[in-house]
Amino acid sequence: MNCKLYYWPAPFRGNFIRLLLEEAGEKYQEASVEEILELYSKPVEVQPLPMMAPPYLHDLDHDVFLSQMPVIVMHLSRKLGFLPDDAFKSSVCLKLVLDSNDILAEITNLNGNTMWEYEKWKEFRQKRLKRWLEMFEETGKGFGLSSKSEYMLGGDQISMADLVTEALWGTMIRCFPDLAEDCRRHAPNVFQLIQRIEIRPKIKSFIERQQQSYGSSYCGGQIEKSIRSMLEKDRQ
Amino acid sequence: MNCKLYYWPAPFRGNFIRLLLEEAGEKYQEASVEEILELYSKPVEVQPLPMMAPPYLHDLDHDVFLSQMPVIVMHLSRKLGFLPDDAFKSSVCLKLVLDSNDILAEITNLNGNTMWEYEKWKEFRQKRLKRWLEMFEETGKGFGLSSKSEYMLGGDQISMADLVTEALWGTMIRCFPDLAEDCRRHAPNVFQLIQRIEIRPKIKSFIERQQQSYGSSYCGGQIEKSIRSMLEKDRQ
Numbered sequence: 001m002n003c004k005l006y007y008w009p010a011p012f013r014g015n016f017i018r019l020l021l022e023e024a025g026e027k028y029q030e031a032s033v034e035e036i037l038e039l040y041s042k043p044v045e046v047q048p049l050p051m052m053a054p055p056y057l058h059d060l061d062h063d064v065f066l067s068q069m070p071v072i073v074m075h076l077s078r079k080l081g082f083l084p085d086d087a088f089k090s091s092v093c094l095k096l097v098l099d100s101n102d103i104l105a106e107i108t109n110l111n112g113n114t115m116w117e118y119e120k121w122k123e124f125r126q127k128r129l130k131r132w133l134e135m136f137e138e139t140g141k142g143f144g145l146s147s148k149s150e151y152m153l154g155g156d157q158i159s160m161a162d163l164v165t166e167a168l169w170g171t172m173i174r175c176f177p178d179l180a181e182d183c184r185r186h187a188p189n190v191f192q193l194i195q196r197i198e199i200r201p202k203i204k205s206f207i208e209r210q211q212q213s214y215g216s217s218y219c220g221g222q223i224e225k226s227i228r229s230m231l232e233k234d235r236q
Numbered sequence: 237m238n239c240k241l242y243y244w245p246a247p248f249r250g251n252f253i254r255l256l257l258e259e260a261g262e263k264y265q266e267a268s269v270e271e272i273l274e275l276y277s278k279p280v281e282v283q284p285l286p287m288m289a290p291p292y293l294h295d296l297d298h299d300v301f302l303s304q305m306p307v308i309v310m311h312l313s314r315k316l317g318f319l320p321d322d323a324f325k326s327s328v329c330l331k332l333v334l335d336s337n338d339i340l341a342e343i344t345n346l347n348g349n350t351m352w353e354y355e356k357w358k359e360f361r362q363k364r365l366k367r368w369l370e371m372f373e374e375t376g377k378g379f380g381l382s383s384k385s386e387y388m389l390g391g392d393q394i395s396m397a398d399l400v401t402e403a404l405w406g407t408m409i410r411c412f413p414d415l416a417e418d419c420r421r422h423a424p425n426v427f428q429l430i431q432r433i434e435i436r437p438k439i440k441s442f443i444e445r446q447q448q449s450y451g452s453s454y455c456g457g458q459i460e461k462s463i464r465s466m467l468e469k470d471r472q
Binding site for chain 1: 280281283285286287288298300302303304306307310311314323324327328330331334335338346349367368370371372373374375378
């Protein structure tokens, strides 16, 4: 398919979209920051679809725009064959991407609204982050995920649920390696799944290219610095 | 269909789910606060599906649970015939419910994380709330919505997009009547659409019953008081 992604040069929400396109072997364009800002700043009446913040996707095959990360992920998953036919599994896929969106908001202290304070961070890492990890673990186990085989929703092929799991936890752990231990402890089967996904050739190549471009950058800005300083305190 | 909703006794996120069931003429049960707290407090491994905060839906026909409001809304809309067949319109439906979720988070100052300060509130009402209203207005107009006829996504029957619009703006305006003027000014066709939806017999009856039960309560808690005190300042 022919499409153009409008997202900041950072992994964060963008990786949920990029991983689907990369695993499907699709060529896609990424808009420049200038193009993103131009579209973002337009009055609502002249936007191709009324949209708040990026990511946006321009589906060039149908010349339509979409916004809201989970909408784009559902659209691409359906088109690229990553969405399960089963209605309940498809609902679980949407749930996992909405849970992910909540987790991204939480780890950035409500999308960078204020910087982290250490007491709040400690509580987040010990309680909420742990529970979110357990939720992914138990969801996978409910469908037969084990340490050596199977996917998040069972079956014998990768689905949106696996790529969402990688986009969330895989990306987070690569950018903040201290959190690998949280994942290994609270979601051991998810941790193993991530290892299996990251050696798939197209994903491996994507991760290498992204690390060359962005290093260990996660969401950027002051809030990323704040997360790093919290992790530094945790190590002391 | 046979289902049970687990949501606090308040309109807020619950109305997105209730309005679908009411317009479809479905009988459904509402869990008591004790039942909600019991399910919410369970360790992840013994929940029927790993879930964070309500709303939850127990689909008793298939004995499955779902969480995340937009997931439940998509599931019910598909089942009850409110989801358009057209793939793009279906994506727009999902986008509108995700936009709504963002708006609910914003009007409650990030889900009640802190209470409103007046300068921040003024900026929210004048800029963000205005833009969100314009977005709904322009989305509808793009599909042919006018002041007297048509639905959010065109066609000749009510869809999920209309019920989401009513659940978001209709509920908000009923609970905070001062905001009716914001809607009338920035989204005049949406405002008229809400009037047409609210005289539909099943919706009308639901609204009357809800107002008898909850009065003008919106989301409850300290944050509702904070919104009301901001509106009071705006009136001075």
